[in-house]
Amino acid sequence: MMKSWMCILLGVLLSTGMENRLYAQTTSTQNTVAPASVTKAIDRKTADSLFNQGVRFQDTQAYQQSLVLFGKSQKLYQDIGDGKRVGDCFNYMAITYYYQGDFSKAVAAFKKGAETFKKIRYKKGVASTLNNIGSVYNSQGNYLKALEHFRQAAIIFKEIGDTDNLTAVTNNIGLIYTKAKDYSNAMKYFTQAYAVYKRGGNQERIAQIQDAIGNIYLKQGKYNNAFQSFNESLQIADRKKDKQLQILALNSLGDLFYAQSDYKKALPYYERCLTYSNQIGSLQSQAESQIAIGSILHRLAKVNDAVNKCRDGLRLAREIGSVSLKKRGCDCLYQSYKALGNDRQALHYFEQANTLEDSLNLSETANKVMGMEFQKQQLVDSIAYVKKEHAIQLKHKEEVQRQEKQRNMIILSLGFILLVAAGLWAQLNYVRKSRAALKVEKDRSEALLLNILPEEIAEELKEKGHVDAREYNLVSILFTDFKSFTQTAEQMSPQSLVEEIHTCFKAFDLIAGKYQIEKIKTIGDAYMAAGGIPHTDERALKNIVLAGLEMQKFMTQRAAESRAQGRPAFDMRLGIHAGPIVAGIVGVKKFQYDVWGDTVNTASRMESSGLVGKVNISETLYDLIKDEECFSFEYRGKVHAKGKGDMGMYFVEKKFVYELA
Structure with missing residues (x-):
């Protein structure tokens, strides 16, 4: 449920060195102008002091104060021409923004730092900022961009021989392998990084790597191993009193018990995590904790509380722009609204979650990771090949x-x-x-x-360039129409009218798909669908009636909600008839699959002769489905239909809940 940690390379930023010596000040009382070298020394002393204070404020999570101090020191370093320290200031501001969850400002500040380091050709600084930008993209769920920045950073660190920071970037690449579910490669990178941190005694990094290894065990279902790793990480975090590390370990322990469906045991970990997140003002961690708590409350049947938590978490996720968090928030709200029986809201968040799932591009990330391994193997093979060729050439040269x-x-x-x-x-x-x-x-x-077009019709059109008309002996035709459409539409703005019709017809499309009936077209405020084409289906007659009943149910509920809020609402008539038709495509531009025949006209009369909120069917259709146990019928007698004379008609309703076969 929660995100994994990542290496933000603070060590690289500190490596430029801070000059702490004091500068002598003149004791002369004469009114003279200070030499430029003295003024520059004073400015450096002030800048160094402001920078050091900013670092201390950042370490104590006093982020607003640290931002002000870094900004002031950056301007002074700019004036005295110290490019390295200017880059450091930008990077420390970026890291502060990251801790606050303001990812867009973090990326912008890191890029300014990278540009500064490039100007002075400071490769170590450039590599560290590339790594940090990748870490921000990783937090946002943009794994492709994260992977590209980690790769660039690793190349530079390897080029300059910086083993420690290459280890940190290697660990970050391991996280991307984790996202791609390549756990064996991920564990290989994590194990390499752990050995380096263990030798150096870096407790903070050991805590972070233990958390990453624990997450691999968690995904593999090795819960005991995962608990040992997470618990060691938390013990280090508590000893250091490092709230960022505590949040990391607490999240992972919550995830562990959540995965084992022990929701009551997982909840206190997430609640403690939320407390620390609020204390340090981290929007990212607040959003993650809110959504995690909401998901657990849903599991504990506290659905209203779950909705509130997940809504707050989704709001924060949108504020920081995290795609992966927004998806988890939408999933949580979908499940919660579904449990409350609020189908409209559940559908809304279900569609949002599906859209966000596509944008994550996890499968593409996996492919790119595999491509990197292939390129790496090619490089190894090429080196071996070059060595072999070199030996042959030496021997040949001797001869x-x-x-x-x-x-x-x-x-x-x-x-x-x-x-x-x-x-x-x-x-x-x-x-x-x-x-x-x-x-x-x-x-x-x-x-x-x-x-x-239907798939079969589309294939015929591509193959032949046209579609032959087809006759069907028995097809069911459904028509809907909004009663008093013109009068109701006059009470609405053009935009709200179009949005309302779109909402209704979108719901009809989903219902049609559910019951496997074919949408034919919309004509103004009328909706037309058919069952039993282009393939005959013995369930088509039953399914089209079930679809009509569900469409009326949707319109009745929506009208009640709209009127309760003082908004205009549409009432709908719906009619169905069955009989022979001809189907095909006419014309050569803007193709439209359509149906013709007296059956279509009769279905239209069933709609116009119906009543609001009812499903009106012909006597012909009644004779075909009267033995279906899921329906009850009300005979209306002979009703006059325009152009058809008196016709037998029935209202149909569901006798009990029926699941689609």
Whole structure:
């Protein structure tokens, strides 16, 4: 439920060194102008003092005060031309923003720090800020960007031989492996990092790595191992009285007991975590704790309290822009509203959660991680190949050292081959990317076509360029229409009118999908659907009636809610008839799948002859479904239908709750 820790490289930022010496001040009483060197020394002393105070305030979680002090010291360092210290100030401000959960400001400040370090060619500072930006993206659930920044940081640390910070970045890459569910590789990276921290006696890092290892055990279902790791992490955090570490360990222990369905034991850990989060003002941790507590309250059947907690957590998640947290908040509200029987709100949050799930791109992250491992293996193989070739060339040189001309020809030939190989590789890479782009566009076109036409009809259209009309002996046709639509619409703004119709027809689309009936079209405020096409289905007659009853139920509930809030509302008539029809596509532009025949006209008369809130069916359809035990019928007698004369009609209702087969 909660996020994993990550390495923010404070150590790198401190490594530039802080000059603590005091500067002598003049005791002369003469009214003279201080030399530039004296003024610069005074400014440095003031800047160093402000910076040190900012660090102390940050360590005690007094974040607002630390931001003010870092800002003042940054301006002084800028004036005296100390680029390293300017970069440090930006990075410490960014870390403060991160602790507060303000991720957008954190990324912006880190980027300013990276730009400053690049100008003075300070590679260690550049690498640390790249790592820290990746850590922020990881907290937001943007794993692809996080992975890219960690990779860039690792390359620089390896280039300059900084083993300690390379270990920290390696650990962060292990976290991404965890997200991609590649636990064996994740554990490999964590174990390597743990050995380095253990040798150096870095207790804070040991606590963090134990938490990461514990999360791997948790995901593998090794609960005893996970508890030992989390408990060791918490003991270190309590000894250090480090609230950030305490929050990390408490979250993980809560997750452990939640995974074992021991909700009463998990709850105190999350509540203690929320207390510490409020004390240090961390919006990220507050959001995580609120959502975790809400999820547990839902499990404990305290549904109203769960809604309040999850709503507060979702609000904070939106404020800090965390995609993964917003998804968990929407999932929690979906489950809670579903338990309360509030289907409309439950559906709203269910759709939001699905949208957020797509944006996480976890599968793409997994593929990219695997690609990194493949590139790493290629590098190892290439090194081995180069060593082998070098040995062969030395031996060859000893044998033919006097044959300079032949040797030169071999070198030129190898160069030409490498050039050709590079060209072929570039061309192959271009073709692969082009095919991938074409596949994306093709998939989008396929999805759009299937949203307009039934799958079988779409395939025939693609294959032949046209669709042959088809006759069906028995198809059920459903029509809906809003009563007094014009009068009601006059009470609404154009925008609210369109939104209301969209809400209703969207609900009808979901119901149609649930009962496997085909939406044909909408005509103004009318909605038309058919059962039994393009494939005949023995359940189609029953399903279309069940769909009609559910549509009326939705409209009745929505009208009651709207009127209770003083808003205009629509009442609806609904009619169904069954009989033979012809179906197909006409025209060559803006394709539309449609149906024709007297059955369609008769279904329309069933709707216009019906009553608000009722499902009116023809006597023909009644004869076909009268033996279905799930329905009860009310005979209306002969009712006059325009253009049809007197026709037998029935109102139909559900006799008991029926689950779709």
